[in-house]
Amino acid sequence: MKLRKMIFILTGISCAAIIMAGFNTSTPSADPPTRAQLGEKLFFETLLSKDRSISCASCHIPQFGFADTIAFSRGIHHTPTKRNTPGLTNLSGRPNFFWDGRAATLEDQALQPIINPDEMGLPIAEAVQRLNDNEAYLHYFQQVFNSAPNNKNILQALAAFERTLETANSPYDRYIAGDDNALTAPAIRGRLLFIGKANCNNCHSGEDFTADRFKNIGLYNGTTLTDAGRYEVTKDSSHMGLFKVPSLRNVAVTAPYMHNGMFKTLREVIAYYNTPNAVVPGGIHRDLSLNKPLNLTPEEMNDLEAFLEALTDDRFRIARH
Incomplete structure (x- = not known):
């Protein structure tokens, strides 16, 4: 068992190195x-967690689109997070962050996991002190910011790194650029379903496949599903059950899906949208566009899944295989 675990760790490190090289950034050392x-x-620094046990990368794993592979990530003391960890790619143009949209900037987004008591659990003042007490970091911040670490430039640095995590080298991108052979026949059919019968682009539009809106897709029923989403930020009752529409780029490697990680595969997600009432009955204030079943055939569901797979950047596809 120990040998298998070591092989897994070494494989993960190797994949992460390949992916990080693809973003033209330095190695963490x-x-x-x-x-x-x-x-x-x-991003890879465990000093930023209260007990020095985890880093940002512990939950935002590079080879999985900077998402996690479990429904709820584990913070310090192995405390589970409240919501599924989203991927961090293609965030540069987003107007808000987190499933409930509570952060308006990447800098604010970078702060929240550090200070959250169930995640990294470190007050920002203590994070500043730790970095100032570290001779190497004191040198790095003087070099980059001409200043010692403070609560502003720490977040500026993290946000600057996150803005480099842009991806545009998927089979879909090459197809749109004129390579007719970049997509498989099922993926081409799936693309037509995506913008047609399945009506996916109603929410997942634009080059990053998100309209940057909040939608209630029926995963709040007040009983078994009690996370009210956007309402917890705005306290507006009309926002109950609203969650941020995520980008679909790199979606093939960011399972499990939804804010609560309830779907383990893309096929389960497609099946839900195909017949929402059959999967989660009693959704409160579910968007009216989801009231009518899509009536996709099994073959059409396969094609739609093939297209979604094709939205994943090669660096993640290669690392996964």
């Missing part, structure tokens, strides 16, 4: 000359 490279070092 390099001397960081830019904000993004300093942010990368901080």
Whole structure:
């Protein structure tokens, strides 16, 4: 068992190195000359958790689109998070962050996991002190910011790194660029379903496949599903059950899906949208566009899944295989 675990760890490190190289950033041990490279070092830094046991990368795993592989990530003391960990790719143009949209900037987003008592659990003042007490980090921040670490430039560095995590080298991207052979025949059919019969682009539109809106897809019923989503931020009763529409880029490697990680596979997600009432009855204020079953055939569901797979960047597809 120990040998198998060691092989898994070494394989994960190898995949992460390949992926990080694809983003043209430094390795975490390099001397960081830019904000993004300093942010990368901080992203992998366990000093930023209260008990020094985890880093941002513990939950945002590079080879899985900077998402996690379990429904609820584990914070310090193995405490589970409240919601599924979303991927961090293609965030540069987003107007809000987290499933409930509570952060308006990447800098604010970077702060929240650090100070959350169930995640990294470290007050920002203590994080600042730890980095100032570290001779290497004191040097790095002077080099990059001409300043000692403080509660502003720490978050600026992390956000700068996150802005480098852009992906645009998927089979879909090559197909749109004119390579007719980039997509398989099922994926081509799936694309037509995506914008047609399945009506996926009603919510997942634009080059990053998100309309940057909040939608209630029926995963709040007040009994078995009690996370009210956006309502917890705004306290507006009309926002009960609303959650941020995620990007579908790299979706093939970011399972499990939804804010609560309730679907383990893309096929389960498609099956839910095909017949929402059959999967989760009693959803409160579910968007009216989901009231009518899609009536996709099994073959059409296969094709739609093939298209969603094709939205995943090659660096993640290669690492996964």
